[in-house]
Amino acid sequence: MIELPQAQSLMAGPLGGWLQQQKDMRSEAQAESHRRMWKAAIVLGPVLIFAWIAIPAPMQLKAVVTGMVFIAATAWTRRPIAEARKSVKDGINRAIAQSLGLSFTIDSLPGTGFRRAKALGMVPRHDRARFEDHWSGEIAGHHFELHEAKLEEKRGSGKNRRWVTVFRGAIITMQYGRGIHSRTLLLREGKHRGFFGGRKDAVKLDGERFESVPIVHPEFEDAFDAWTTDPVEARYLIHPSYVERLLEIENSFAGKDICALFDGRHERGDLVIAVKTGNMFESGHMNAAMDEQMVARTIEQFGTLARLAETMNEFR
Template sequence: MRDFDSVWTEIEPWLTSLEERRQAAVKRLVNGILVAIPVGLGIVTFAILFGAPPALGLFGAGVAGVAIAGYAGLPLNALRTEVKEGLNNRLAGAFGLRYSAKPAIPAQFDSFRSHGLVPRSDRRSFEDHFEGEAFGARFELYEAELKQRRRSRRRTYYVTVFRGVLIRVEFPRTIEGVTLITRDQGIFNALDGLMRSANGRRLERIGLVDPKFERIFQVYGTDQVMARYLMTPTFMERVLALETALKGKNVRAVFDESLREGFGQGEMLLAAETGNLFEPGSLFQPLNARARVEALYRDFELIEEIIALILDPDRATGASQPS
C-alpha cells in the first residue's frame, strides 16, 4: 500500500486535466433543466386550454422534462463513469489490487445465497470487482445490491434488502464440511437452528467458549470437531475486530468444503452491509479536491483491513501465534 500523499501527487494532475470538461458538462445540465421547466409549464398550459385532463398534462410535462434533462446530462454521466473507473483503477494499483467495473462472474453468489449470507432477491446488480493477494492467499471482493419485489393494492415496487460487499478469500487451513457464522437471533435462535442445513446435511449449533462472540454471532456446522478447529479464540477475536472495523455492519461468513479448489485449500465467504463504496463523489464540486480522493482512499483501506483481520494473526488483539 502506498501512502496517500504519494497517491494524491500522482492523481491530482489527471483530475485537474478533466476540470474544464466537468464545468462544461455541469453547465449543459443546468441549461437543460432551465429549458425543461418552461417546456413543462407550456405543456400543462396547453393541456388546460384545450380541455385535456390535468393528469395528462402533468404526465406529458414530466416525460418532456425528464427527456430534456436526461439528454443534457449525458456528458456529465459519461464523465462520472470515466472518473470513477479512473480513480478506482489508480487506487487499486496503489493497494496492489486489480479492478474491473463489474465482475465477469459474481464469485460464489449462489453459495452466498444458499447459506443465507444474503437474502432472497428479485433484482440484483453487481459492480466494483477487486482481486489480489495478501499473506499468501488470493481474495476477491465485489459489491452487490439486492432488491425484493413488493406489492400493494395499487402498485408493484422494489425494496433494497442488501447493499454491501461480498468477499471470497482463500483460507490457510484445511476445511471439511460446513461451518456457518451468522447473526445471533435472540429468542429465535432455537427456531433458526432447526432451519439450518447445507448440501442436504443438518447444521448443528456449535457451542463456543467466548461469551462476547456468542452475544453477536451464532455458529452452526456439520462437524463439531472441524468447527472448533476453525473457530479458534484467535479467529473469534479477528471476527469481533472486523465487526468493530465495519461499525457493526452485519458481518456473516461461511466455510464450505465444496468451495475448495485443491487439496488442503479452503475458501471463506464473507458478506457485510457496508452501503455503496468506491464512488467518486459529487461532480458538482471541483474534481481536483483532495477530500474527494481521500474519502475513496479510506474505502480501499477498509478492504485491506478486512483481509488483514481474516488472514493475519497479528491483527487480532493479544494474538501471538498463527491459528
C-alpha cells in the same frame, strides 16, 4: 505487516496529475447538467401545464404521467454528472488497485462467492440483482475477490408494484489458506429461530444439515450464531481473532449484519463474507477537493481485508 500505499503519495504521482486534468471535465459536466435543467424546464413546463388544464383525463393518470416525465427528465439532466463521476471513480480505483497489486473493473458478474452466499441465506431472497466494482488479486498470500451487489425484490401488485432494495453491500471471497473439510456458517444472532423461540438445534441449507454450535468467546456469543457440518472442526474455525477482524471490516465499510462462511468444499478452503453497506468505492466525487479523502477511505477499507488475511496466516 502489509504496507499499504499512502493517499498523499498516490496523489503526488500520476494519479494526482490525471485528476488535475479532470477538473475541467467535472466543471463542464456540472455546467451541462445545469443547462439541461433549464432546457427541460422551458420545454416540459408549459407542456405539462397545458396537459393538466386542457386534456380531459383522470387526475390520477395525469399525476402518474407527470411523475414518469419528471423521472425521465431528471435522469437526462443528471447524466453528464453521472458519466463524469464514473470516469473519475474508474481512474481513482484503478490507480489504487495497481498500487495494491490488484485489478479493478467497474462492471462485474456474480462470482462463486455470491452463489454460495445466496444458497446459504447470507443475503436476502430477491427477484433481480446487479453487480459492480469488482476487485481481485492477492492479499497477504490469499487470493480474494470483492464486488458490490444490489439485490431488489418486487413488492405490491398492479399500480402499487415497485422494486425494493433488500440488500446492498459487499461480497468478499478469500482463500482460507489451510485445508478444511466442513462448512461453518457465522450469522448474526437470531437468524434461525424455532417455532416457540430460541435458536434451532439444526437447519438444512444448500442440501446439507448444519448443526448449531456455541461460540465460546463471551464478547461474541450474543452477536453471532454459528452453524456447522462438523462441530469439531468448527471449534478451530471460529477463532475470536477472526470474529474481531470481521467486525472491523463491518465498521470500516460502515456496514451492518456481517456474516461469514468457512467453506471446505473448495480447494484449501474459502472464506466468504457478506456485509450490508452503503454504495461503496464511490471515489468519483464532483468536488476535486475531496479526492484525497476518498482515496484514503478506500485504502483503509482494503487495510481491514489485509489485516484479516494476516490473522488467517497467524492461525494456520
